[in-house]
Amino acid sequence: MKLKELMQAIPVYTGEASEAIEINKIAQDSRKVQPGTLFICIDGEIVDGHQFADRAVQLGAVAIIAEKKLDVSVPVLYVRDSKRAMAMLADYFYGSPTQALKLVGITGTNGKTTVSHLVEQIVRENGEQTGLIGTMYRKIGDEILETKNTTPDSLTLQETFRDMLLSGVSTAVMEVSSHALVQGRVYGSDYDVAVFMNLSQDHLDYHHTMEEYAYAKSLLFAQLGNSYNMSNPKIAVLNADDKENVRMQTATAAHVITFGIKEPADFSASNIQITSHGSTFDLKTPVGDFSLKIKMIGNFSVYNVLAAIATSFALRIPVINAIATVESIPGVKGRFELVNAGQEFPVIVDYSHTPDSLLNVLQTIDEFAEKRVFVVVGCGGDRDKGKRPQMAKIAVDYATNPIFTSDNPRSEDPHAIIEDMIQGVPGSDSYVVQENRRDAIRYAVNMAEAGDVILIAGKGHEDYQVIGDEVIDFDDRVEARIAIEKKLGLA
Numbered sequence: 001m002k003l004k005e006l007m008q009a010i011p012v013y014t015g016e017a018s019e020a021i022e023i024n025k026i027a028q029d030s031r032k033v034q035p036g037t038l039f040i041c042i043d044g045e046i047v048d049g050h051q052f053a054d055r056a057v058q059l060g061a062v063a064i065i066a067e068k069k070l071d072v073s074v075p076v077l078y079v080r081d082s083k084r085a086m087a088m089l090a091d092y093f094y095g096s097p098t099q100a101l102k103l104v105g106i107t108g109t110n111g112k113t114t115v116s117h118l119v120e121q122i123v124r125e126n127g128e129q130t131g132l133i134g135t136m137y138r139k140i141g142d143e144i145l146e147t148k149n150t151t152p153d154s155l156t157l158q159e160t161f162r163d164m165l166l167s168g169v170s171t172a173v174m175e176v177s178s179h180a181l182v183q184g185r186v187y188g189s190d191y192d193v194a195v196f197m198n199l200s201q202d203h204l205d206y207h208h209t210m211e212e213y214a215y216a217k218s219l220l221f222a223q224l225g226n227s228y229n230m231s232n233p234k235i236a237v238l239n240a241d242d243k244e245n246v247r248m249q250t251a252t253a254a255h256v257i258t259f260g261i262k263e264p265a266d267f268s269a270s271n272i273q274i275t276s277h278g279s280t281f282d283l284k285t286p287v288g289d290f291s292l293k294i295k296m297i298g299n300f301s302v303y304n305v306l307a308a309i310a311t312s313f314a315l316r317i318p319v320i321n322a323i324a325t326v327e328s329i330p331g332v333k334g335r336f337e338l339v340n341a342g343q344e345f346p347v348i349v350d351y352s353h354t355p356d357s358l359l360n361v362l363q364t365i366d367e368f369a370e371k372r373v374f375v376v377v378g379c380g381g382d383r384d385k386g387k388r389p390q391m392a393k394i395a396v397d398y399a400t401n402p403i404f405t406s407d408n409p410r411s412e413d414p415h416a417i418i419e420d421m422i423q424g425v426p427g428s429d430s431y432v433v434q435e436n437r438r439d440a441i442r443y444a445v446n447m448a449e450a451g452d453v454i455l456i457a458g459k460g461h462e463d464y465q466v467i468g469d470e471v472i473d474f475d476d477r478v479e480a481r482i483a484i485e486k487k488l489g490l491a
Contacts, residue, residue, distance in 0.1 A: 108197025200356030298364030334460030351460025378407030389424025
């Protein structure tokens with residue numbers, strides 16, 4: 001594409017967009033520059049891309065988008081906001097792919113990953129080719145691609161959507177983080193359905209207040225647009241039981257479908273029964289009532305299933321088809337995942353890394369635990385410090401045997417993080433500290449007996465620990481299995 005044509009996507013800029021320059025690639029990372037690249041300088045939180053402009057030119061960049069004055073040998077086009085410009089350029093360069101896709105965006109503190117996987121599976125079993133973008137990976141059909149953030153930057157996102165279209169994908173489902181919404185990573189993404197799960201404390205190191213955090217989530221619903229198309233209606237799927245549901249409704253002009261357990265909703269669950277093997281409930285929908293038996297455990301799982309079925313309904317998939325899929329799915333990797341190596345007590349690995357998610361999981365375990373409940377729990381470094389004492393208090397209040405440990409300490413001292421946690425449980429003597437996460441898991445396994453339950457919380461599907469600048473291989477599920485096998489004399 002000619003540079004002059006590409007720059008038609010930007011209404012206001014300064015500099016000369018030459019008709020002669022051919023753009024083969026767009027990059028914001030100088031390490032990805034090839035001959036024929038348009039390099040976009042992003043002034044980020046950690047590094048300023050303007051510092052790498054010379055390097056980009058050396059590697060073959062033929063033009064540069066910038067906010068600050070540069071002295072380089074190729075044309076520089078100056079814009080007020082290079083992140084916003086990148087989204088516009090990416091959308092145009094890759095052919096506005098989301099205008100040809102059905103796009104579902106799911107936001108909320110907890111449940112995004114599970115619901116995205118449930119919806120993707122429902123759509124797939126309804127005969128469509130699907131794409132998925134989220135915390136665990138990007139997925140195009142059956143191809144798995146790595147991801148660094150829950151929601152990638154706008155350039156990676158639009159390229160991924162283009163690749164999905166080329167692979168025959170008709171519906172894409174993605175997790176949308178609050179960071180991504182504030183930072184404009186999803187600018188240019190034409191959502192058909194937006195889903196709100198819930199809001200509880202997380203990321204206050206970034207958003208500072210719950211008010212700012214809620215506002216960030218509401219941006220997804222504002223971005224559904226302000227027009228109505230009978231053949232392709234925009235729909236907001238909202239959790240009626242969360243008080244921020246009202247904010248999301250106010251933010252959007254789209255049609256609204258609700259789900260819930262406590263408040264009246266379009267999709268609601270009643271007569272919920274929870275066991276250690278699954279959950280049953282009665283489902284009320286706009287097209288009839290049904291009885292469900294799912295393999296997932298807990299009220300939070302019921303909410304996830306309600307959201308998935310309501311979203312599928314918004315995509316015009318028959319409710320009975322959605323029910324058949326969710327009843328067959330055992331769950332999502334790292335979300336209330338059982339580790340069974342022949343032991344007499346359940347060991348559960350879960351991604352619960354917020355106060356609300358930890359509370360939900362421990363309350364669920366309390367419904368079927370026969371004796372003691374062990375919880376291995378830590379808090380991440382360089383993240384919201386305010387939730388550390390809350391996490392500790394929930395662990396002490398809802399587990400008989402809390403074990404405080406490390407969970408991605410990053411640049412912080414693991415001992416200092418645990419001390420922050422302990423501030424939430426003054427005077428308690430029910431917890432133990434095992435700073436090394438491997439030791440903490442082995443301690444819980446060695447202490448547990450028949451009738452007890454172990455929850456290893458915080459990391460879920462993650463297979464690493466971030467300690468300082470190092471990313472170390474570490475998988476809670478693997479470590480639990482090794483510990484169990486050693487206890488049973490199998491290893």
